[in-house]
Amino acid sequence: MSALLAARGLAKSFGAVVAAADLDLEVEAGEIHALIGPNGAGKTTVLGLLSGELRPDRGRVFLSGREVTHAPVHERVRLGLGRTFQLSCVLPSFSVLENVAIAVQAREGSSFRFWKPASPDPRLEEPAFALLERLGIDALADRPAAMLAHGERRLLELAMALASRPKVLLLDEPLAGVGSKEAQRLVEILARLRAEVGVLLVEHDMDAVFRLADRITVLVNGRAIASGPPSVVRADPLVRAAYLGDDSER
Numbered sequence: 001m002s003a004l005l006a007a008r009g010l011a012k013s014f015g016a017v018v019a020a021a022d023l024d025l026e027v028e029a030g031e032i033h034a035l036i037g038p039n040g041a042g043k044t045t046v047l048g049l050l051s052g053e054l055r056p057d058r059g060r061v062f063l064s065g066r067e068v069t070h071a072p073v074h075e076r077v078r079l080g081l082g083r084t085f086q087l088s089c090v091l092p093s094f095s096v097l098e099n100v101a102i103a104v105q106a107r108e109g110s111s112f113r114f115w116k117p118a119s120p121d122p123r124l125e126e127p128a129f130a131l132l133e134r135l136g137i138d139a140l141a142d143r144p145a146a147m148l149a150h151g152e153r154r155l156l157e158l159a160m161a162l163a164s165r166p167k168v169l170l171l172d173e174p175l176a177g178v179g180s181k182e183a184q185r186l187v188e189i190l191a192r193l194r195a196e197v198g199v200l201l202v203e204h205d206m207d208a209v210f211r212l213a214d215r216i217t218v219l220v221n222g223r224a225i226a227s228g229p230p231s232v233v234r235a236d237p238l239v240r241a242a243y244l245g246d247d248s249e250r
């Protein structure tokens with residue numbers, strides 16, 4: 001089976017800092033592939049290279065078998081790539097439903113420059129509300145995004161990412177700053193997502209990573225030092241050494 005998303009020999013440096021060093025990485029259908037590593041390992045940079053926000057120094061990126069190394073972000077989205085970010089990207093003055101409706105409109109390839117909250121469009125709002133129902137936040141549909149709790153905002157961001165109907169989803173620390181109850185809810189939702197979308201997960205919560213991941217790649221100084229099933233990675237002496245001391249994310 002060909003990978004939904006693949007990187008081959010991906011390399012990126014910022015001066016003397018190596019963020020990716022000839023990295024090979026794949027995400028298969030039905031898989032949650034976790035990318036973990038200690039402080040400054042280069043994980044978010046790798047997501048930027050895969051999503052098209054950054055250009056690699058060398059290497060190639062493939063999406064559903066098609067090379068997208070030099071394709072812009074919007075082209076990768078059109079081909080089935082979705083992403084969430086460490087920092088929130090919701091529109092705080094818009095309602096929860098309006099945020100997702102805008103994401104649906106963007107999926108259809110039209111500009112939302114003239115999108116008017118006062119002029120609801122059922123072609124946008126119906127699929128948007130269905131996504132809110134699916135993630136269990138439909139009761140928040142009319143609430144301004146600025147009034148959401150942090151965990152609720154994470155669920156909204158996920159709904160917005162799913163609005164593009166991705167084949168593969170890049171998740172950058174979806175559990176960061178989320179309380180234990182909300183984290184459990186997110187883990188359950190992510191576990192169900194693998195049935196329809198491949199996931200590349202960057203996350204510092206190791207309990208969640210080992211519960212969710214089918215495969216784990218460990219990045220240290222831009223290099224993959226281990227990759228495989230969670231049980232194999234957990235027992236790898238190089239991985240254990242890499243996590244001695246501070247394993248928090250910057």
